[in-house]
Amino acid sequence: MRKLRFLAVIFFVPFSFVSCKKETVPVTNTDTTSIYNLLSVQTGGSITVNIGSPQQKIDLIGAGCYFYSGHLVNGITNFNDASTWLWHDLNVNVFKIVLRADGVEDVNDNNDPNSTDFTKFNFTANSNLVDQITAVKKAVSINPNIKVWVIVLSPPKYLKTNRKVINGGTLDTSVSNAYNEFGEFVYAHLKNLKDNGVIVSYVSLMNEPDYASSAVPYESAEFTTSQAQAVYTNTVNWLKTKLPAVSIAVPKFASPDCISVTAVNSYVAPLNASMNIDFFTTHQYSGSSAANFSSASSAAGSKGLYMTEWHAGFGMGSTPDELTAALDLVNKFHDAFRGGSKGWLYFEWGNPESNFGGLLYTPWGAVAQRKKNYYVYQQFTTNLLNENYIPTTLSGITNFGNDNVSAFTTANRADVNVVNWNTDAQNRVRLYFGGNIKTINIYRTSATENNSLIWSQSNVNLNYYDVDYAGKSFTTVRVTW
Numbered sequence: 001m002r003k004l005r006f007l008a009v010i011f012f013v014p015f016s017f018v019s020c021k022k023e024t025v026p027v028t029n030t031d032t033t034s035i036y037n038l039l040s041v042q043t044g045g046s047i048t049v050n051i052g053s054p055q056q057k058i059d060l061i062g063a064g065c066y067f068y069s070g071h072l073v074n075g076i077t078n079f080n081d082a083s084t085w086l087w088h089d090l091n092v093n094v095f096k097i098v099l100r101a102d103g104v105e106d107v108n109d110n111n112d113p114n115s116t117d118f119t120k121f122n123f124t125a126n127s128n129l130v131d132q133i134t135a136v137k138k139a140v141s142i143n144p145n146i147k148v149w150v151i152v153l154s155p156p157k158y159l160k161t162n163r164k165v166i167n168g169g170t171l172d173t174s175v176s177n178a179y180n181e182f183g184e185f186v187y188a189h190l191k192n193l194k195d196n197g198v199i200v201s202y203v204s205l206m207n208e209p210d211y212a213s214s215a216v217p218y219e220s221a222e223f224t225t226s227q228a229q230a231v232y233t234n235t236v237n238w239l240k241t242k243l244p245a246v247s248i249a250v251p252k253f254a255s256p257d258c259i260s261v262t263a264v265n266s267y268v269a270p271l272n273a274s275m276n277i278d279f280f281t282t283h284q285y286s287g288s289s290a291a292n293f294s295s296a297s298s299a300a301g302s303k304g305l306y307m308t309e310w311h312a313g314f315g316m317g318s319t320p321d322e323l324t325a326a327l328d329l330v331n332k333f334h335d336a337f338r339g340g341s342k343g344w345l346y347f348e349w350g351n352p353e354s355n356f357g358g359l360l361y362t363p364w365g366a367v368a369q370r371k372k373n374y375y376v377y378q379q380f381t382t383n384l385l386n387e388n389y390i391p392t393t394l395s396g397i398t399n400f401g402n403d404n405v406s407a408f409t410t411a412n413r414a415d416v417n418v419v420n421w422n423t424d425a426q427n428r429v430r431l432y433f434g435g436n437i438k439t440i441n442i443y444r445t446s447a448t449e450n451n452s453l454i455w456s457q458s459n460v461n462l463n464y465y466d467v468d469y470a471g472k473s474f475t476t477v478r479v480t481w
Contacts, residue, residue: 046395049407051414054388056297058408060306060343061381062094062146063359067218069097069131072350073138075364082360082368086349087142090359091381094202095139096149096308096345097132099189101165101219104129105156113177113184113238123192133196135349149202149308149345150189151257153219155182160221168213168222171231179234186235187242194248204281204308205231206256210263228256229270236276252278257308260286264296264305279303279342284310284332290403293339304342311347312373313356323447323472325356326372330419330474333380334403337389346377375450379443379476383415384408392416412438416477420469427468431477436461438480446473 063086065072076082086092103125109117123129139146154165159182162169171178190200209223223231236253243250255271258264261282271277280300282293284307297305310332313325336344350368351358359377361369387408394402400422407416420426437460444454469475 048393056342060094062092063346063349064096071352071362073131073134076362076368078367087139093145099152100126101154101156113180147201151204153207154221165219180238183235183238203251204254208259209256211259225270232274232276255280257281259283261292262287265299268299280305281308288335290338297340306343307336307341308345311357322372326376334406375445379451413480418475423471425471428466441478443476
């Protein structure tokens, strides 16, 4: 979290744009001169946005359903409204679920991974497995563009060195055909999902393998880089042979979801050697900075790096300030995308806890609510899919860092996202765009606004615009030309 005093002037290259708005008053006006007279002194500084140098394209945006799918589909009293808020009103295309181990295959179904006895598997033992399917099917019915991503938290207990699905441990390779048995466990899950109408597009075989998890009470497993290489070599090869033979499409395989961005680099070479990695992933709970993401993205190379788990309010206690947590979420977006991430997944669609772990607050037996973090997510990602990140450079802005700004572009549109941690407004921030602007729209989330359109103008026909940034706010400036 970076609480910074700032103001900004933004230059766009080779195009240029500007916006003018009267503080807190939603208006549409074509006479900017009269509005300028109402504003405080322009504070100076600049942000150069290089539209002529598009970088990575953002192609995956979504969230997960890890622990609280029951609250979402059974517990809240407005599931239909909540479904619309999440899967219609957000610009998402990924739904991530968990392939749980507990109770599914606690004892090996038999000693032949090539001959699966499905009577020995129980996919209803954990209600989360059932509720996830309900949630996914609802999501896809609302938004057919959504693709399903699954992640394994732990192998089944008979395949674990500690004989438990919780408290860490790792794959026990002393078990006969251990890698293929692990593959059979994944295959059984994929077949169950297909039988229930859910097709899987992406698979992660490990969750936070770099985290010392012996004390955690949830499903977990630890894998060194060499252990991970062995799994991705042997288990994935088995799956790539098995799945087509049973008419299941082979998904893309993601790398282990590291808990720290800084751990990604060490997995890249060993997993590339497996010849079975399609892209690399990380969580954002540790090591979050644009520099660390840049390092990991560079290591991932053309396969790309994706951020797959984080939530607003993390590390801020049980009842964080709602707006502060939401503004921190913007900075996490900035860290990831400024560092080269090609996608970003929120932790949970819904969560009943008060630390904003969910995009929706979903207390049992009550209505789901949209908190500030929902509106910030919505404001940031409205047009994010298939946009290209474009670099920004700041100059002459007091107490304001580069990671307070990110920008994206596609075709004839650009979006500039600015978070203002300062309690003071920064007014008349001039944006240069290099060519005449067609339209400009400015959106803001603050203590009193939720992704609100605060200024809109058509037929601007100017190559600059002035923007005000309210104190403690997140502002998105969107222009077309």
